[in-house]
Amino acid sequence: MRPLIERRTTPSIAITVAAPAAATVLTVVFSFLFFDALGHNPVSTLHAFFVMPLSSLNGISEWLLKASPLILIALGLAIGFRANIWNIGAEGQLILGAVAATSIGLFYPDKESVFLLPLMILAGMLGGMAWAAIPAFLKHKCNTNEILVTLMLTYVATLLLSYLVHGPWRDPFGFNYPQTALLPPAAMFDPLSGPYRVNNSVYITIFAVGVTWFFTKYSFLSYRISVGGAAPTAARYAGYRESTSIWLGLMAGGAMAGIAGMAEVAGPLGQLSPHISPGYGFTAIIVAFIGRLHAVGILLGGLFISLLYIGGDAVQISLGMSSSVTRIFQGALLFFLLAADFLIFYRIRFVKG
Amino acid sequence: MTPRLELQNISKRYPSVQANDGISLQVMPGEVHAILGENGAGKSTLMKIIYGIVRADEGEIFCNGQPIGVHKPTLSRKLGIEMVHQHFALFESVTVAENIAISFGGKYDIVKLSQQVSEVSERYGLPVNPRSLVHHLSVGERQRVEIVRCLLQNPKVLILDEPTSVLTPQAVSRLFETLRLLAAEGCSILYISHKLYEVKELCDTATVLRDGRVTGTISPKKTSTAEIAQLMVGTDLPQTVKKASKISDEHALVIRNVTTSSEDQFGASLNDISLSVRRGEIVGIAGVSGNGQAELERLISGETTLNDAESIQLFEQPIAHLDAGKRRDLGLAFIPVERLGRGAVPSHRLNENAVLTAYRLNMVENGLLKMNRANRFTEKVIKKFGVKANGLESVASSLSGGNLQKYIVGREIEQNPKFLLVAQPTWGLDVGAAAFVRQTLVNLCNSGTAVLVISEELDELFEICDRLLVLYQGRLSQSFQCNETSLEEIGILMAGATAVGSDNTRTSVHASSD
Numbered sequence: 001m002r003p004l005i006e007r008r009t010t011p012s013i014a015i016t017v018a019a020p021a022a023a024t025v026l027t028v029v030f031s032f033l034f035f036d037a038l039g040h041n042p043v044s045t046l047h048a049f050f051v052m053p054l055s056s057l058n059g060i061s062e063w064l065l066k067a068s069p070l071i072l073i074a075l076g077l078a079i080g081f082r083a084n085i086w087n088i089g090a091e092g093q094l095i096l097g098a099v100a101a102t103s104i105g106l107f108y109p110d111k112e113s114v115f116l117l118p119l120m121i122l123a124g125m126l127g128g129m130a131w132a133a134i135p136a137f138l139k140h141k142c143n144t145n146e147i148l149v150t151l152m153l154t155y156v157a158t159l160l161l162s163y164l165v166h167g168p169w170r171d172p173f174g175f176n177y178p179q180t181a182l183l184p185p186a187a188m189f190d191p192l193s194g195p196y197r198v199n200n201s202v203y204i205t206i207f208a209v210g211v212t213w214f215f216t217k218y219s220f221l222s223y224r225i226s227v228g229g230a231a232p233t234a235a236r237y238a239g240y241r242e243s244t245s246i247w248l249g250l251m252a253g254g255a256m257a258g259i260a261g262m263a264e265v266a267g268p269l270g271q272l273s274p275h276i277s278p279g280y281g282f283t284a285i286i287v288a289f290i291g292r293l294h295a296v297g298i299l300l301g302g303l304f305i306s307l308l309y310i311g312g313d314a315v316q317i318s319l320g321m322s323s324s325v326t327r328i329f330q331g332a333l334l335f336f337l338l339a340a341d342f343l344i345f346y347r348i349r350f351v352k353g
Numbered sequence: 354m355t356p357r358l359e360l361q362n363i364s365k366r367y368p369s370v371q372a373n374d375g376i377s378l379q380v381m382p383g384e385v386h387a388i389l390g391e392n393g394a395g396k397s398t399l400m401k402i403i404y405g406i407v408r409a410d411e412g413e414i415f416c417n418g419q420p421i422g423v424h425k426p427t428l429s430r431k432l433g434i435e436m437v438h439q440h441f442a443l444f445e446s447v448t449v450a451e452n453i454a455i456s457f458g459g460k461y462d463i464v465k466l467s468q469q470v471s472e473v474s475e476r477y478g479l480p481v482n483p484r485s486l487v488h489h490l491s492v493g494e495r496q497r498v499e500i501v502r503c504l505l506q507n508p509k510v511l512i513l514d515e516p517t518s519v520l521t522p523q524a525v526s527r528l529f530e531t532l533r534l535l536a537a538e539g540c541s542i543l544y545i546s547h548k549l550y551e552v553k554e555l556c557d558t559a560t561v562l563r564d565g566r567v568t569g570t571i572s573p574k575k576t577s578t579a580e581i582a583q584l585m586v587g588t589d590l591p592q593t594v595k596k597a598s599k600i601s602d603e604h605a606l607v608i609r610n611v612t613t614s615s616e617d618q619f620g621a622s623l624n625d626i627s628l629s630v631r632r633g634e635i636v637g638i639a640g641v642s643g644n645g646q647a648e649l650e651r652l653i654s655g656e657t658t659l660n661d662a663e664s665i666q667l668f669e670q671p672i673a674h675l676d677a678g679k680r681r682d683l684g685l686a687f688i689p690v691e692r693l694g695r696g697a698v699p700s701h702r703l704n705e706n707a708v709l710t711a712y713r714l715n716m717v718e719n720g721l722l723k724m725n726r727a728n729r730f731t732e733k734v735i736k737k738f739g740v741k742a743n744g745l746e747s748v749a750s751s752l753s754g755g756n757l758q759k760y761i762v763g764r765e766i767e768q769n770p771k772f773l774l775v776a777q778p779t780w781g782l783d784v785g786a787a788a789f790v791r792q793t794l795v796n797l798c799n800s801g802t803a804v805l806v807i808s809e810e811l812d813e814l815f816e817i818c819d820r821l822l823v824l825y826q827g828r829l830s831q832s833f834q835c836n837e838t839s840l841e842e843i844g845i846l847m848a849g850a851t852a853v854g855s856d857n858t859r860t861s862v863h864a865s866s867d
Contacts, residue, residue, distance in 0.1 A: 233691070
């Protein structure tokens with residue numbers, strides 16, 4: 001008997017569900033060996049990693065607070081990825097969204113207006129879209145590579161933010177710290193409940209999950225751009241325009257990343273500083289792929305990755321584990337998860353000989 | 354005498370199909386042995402197993418009585434088994450001799466090799482210039498390069514996979530002479546084909562395959578065509594019924610003096626193309642691929658657009674500036690040669706692929722997909738056109754080439770186009786399916802549709818077309834009424850001779866020296 005790897009004629013639905021479970025089992029086996037070899041008790045380590053962070057309301061609040069921007073950005077990126085538009089500059093679009101929103105929050109004349117927050121959401125969205133429009137325009141007109149342009153624009157955005165908070169927008173009463181003044185209370189999201197940091201912006205993410213799910217499942221527009229992504233020659237054959245894919249793919253990512261940036265300044269941060277994102281724009285790329293570019297998958301993927309990061313922080317503090325150990329563990333888990341995906345599209349069959 | 358090559362109970366299974374099922378055959382030294390069968394019968398898989406590209410699940414191969422264990426193409430070469438592939442793998446930008454040197458690997462002496470190429474090509478009547486750059490060569494010449502490459506290895510067994518599909522009738526008879534000479538020298542030849550008349554002319558023995566099984570081992574010269582077809586298809590062969598067509602005066606498609614330059618370095622450019630197709634008429638464009646066929650297809654389908662809107666007209670509307678989608682809105686449909694990736698999205702399911710072009714049949718409402726309508730349409734196409742698939746949710750790439758072609762043909766025809774452009778309608782289809790597609794095209798035309806067929810298969814064009822033109826090096830010949838011209842006349846034009854005489858009367862022809 002020897003094994004043969006065959007492509008499935010139709011992707012297996014049973015395996016689609018079972019793959020994450022298989023990956024979990026493999027991770028548990030791996031972590032027992034790995035943590036045990038390092039002299040940690042595997043059971044208590046896993047407990048500290050995945051259970052402890054969620055066993056308090058504050059822990060759950062932090063979990064959702066981190067998951068929300070990851071999910072939101074990944075939803076936008078997935079629309080582009082389906083169309084083979086590789087926007088990896090969501091981090092820059094997030095920064096521009098935050099900058100645009102802050103400009104409204106700081107300089108809008110009526111600091112108590114009820115329109116302040118909606119205007120900031122709009123500004124954040126437009127800021128992110130404007131930043132994504134640059135690679136879209138260049139790709140449409142000059143056929144530039146959007147991977148390079150979006151990535152490089154992220155550095156430009158970082159420097160632009162740095163210039164603003166060190167220069168013209170620096171809080172005159174901020175003891176020379178490179179940060180803006182705090183946003184007025186009307187420019188901030190209310191907390192979801194009580195003293196916890198997670199705020200009403202999670203409703204935007206939930207809404208976006210629903211809209212994206214509906215859009216990708218039922219709209220003809222999404223169908224057309226996914227054809228362009230999967231088979232560009234077939235799209236040309238059918239007469240679908242490539243420019244639609246380019247613009248929609250980049251604008252969706254820019255808009256969502258911009259809103260995520262806005263929600264950071266109008267939420268946990270309350271002001272601009274040189275480092276407003278711990279790399280949400282890049283991590284969201286992983287979230288989009290773990291979620292298989294599907295809205296519900298991205299929701300779960302975002303919650304999962306968020307827990308993985310929070311758990312990693314928690315064991316560093318509670319068990320004194322080094323950050324490299326937690327990163328190896330995180331990497332192994334992602335590896336098992338993506339490897340299990342292979343079985344959705346392929347199967348292994350044993351034959352004689 | 355020990356057989357040169359012997360197969361015993363070869364089986365190979367793919368996910369959705371048993372490609373080979375217990376196949377046994379023997380080939381003697383100097384024998385020309387045909388592997389005959391419809392598309393999807395398992396011919397190509399069997400040849401790949403013999404050559405060592407694909408490994409059989411079960412069964413054994415013997416070469417000169419010795420069993421072959423773990424099989425690989427490199428081992429084939431050591432044993433003297435050579436294969437001329439259906440699609441040539443040549444580097445366009447280097448010379449013939451360099452291409453051959455690359456395929457041999459290792460160190461080489463290009464001057465000596467060129468000399469050997471010349472010798473072999475002279476000896477076997479295969480004119481090839483070792484110093485020509487491959488992109489200058491016609492498809493027929495490229496095939497000769499492949500054959501010469503094989504012959505330089507002194508093969509004991511030569512496998513040819515559908516070698517005549519790209520050749521003019523004249524080139525076919527020249528190829529047959531070469532093969533007969535080779536066989537006389539003791540080389541065994543495995544000749545894969547679905548063309549009965551060729552096999553009858555050339556081969557000593559034929560193994561007929563159907564659905565992966567051997568249905569008969571026959572002597573083709575002594576067996577009647579009907580009998581062989583029966584073995585291949587399982588039923589009697591249908592004939593295309595063509596009524597005297599009612600051609601209207603209404604022009605469906607008119608192209609006026611279009612000249613284009615090719616974007617692709619190795620592509621052809623079109624030179625002063627003028628063409629018209631009327632409703633109820635089937636017009637054929639004969640010619641060997643690479644003479645501007647791909648460019649002409651894109652020009653008509655709308656995958657290429659022109660600034661001068663008037664230069665192409667569809668039902669008297671200027672369309673040259675419109676993209677493919679807008680032309681389809683006006684009643685155009687198009688069946689391309691490339692099924693996977695162009696005619697269908699490989700990773701999409703069949704019902705999703707229905708939406709690709711047939712969404713105009715109410716499959717989209719207010720910007721939203723109506724998949725239940727797409728499903729009904731897909732079911733209809735699968736049933737009516739006999740598509741073998743694992744349901745309407747199988748992904749396009751899981752279908753065999755022939756079945757996907759049937760699906761695309763069905764999808765385009767079921768949209769009731771007013772003008773249909775078809776490229777190689779039966780390329781890779783089995784005898785039964787090809788007959789069905791041809792009949793469908795004829796019926797469509799009888800119902801008033803204008804049909805333009807671009808094909809390399811002359812027999813097919815003569816069978817269904819009212820008029821024929823030849824595309825050679827980007828130029829269209831004058832138009833011939835099918836019943837007033839002959840296979841030979843068109844064949845010579847395909848090979849590059851020019852017809853003399855400008856009227857639509859019979860023309861005298863200068864044969865080219867080629």
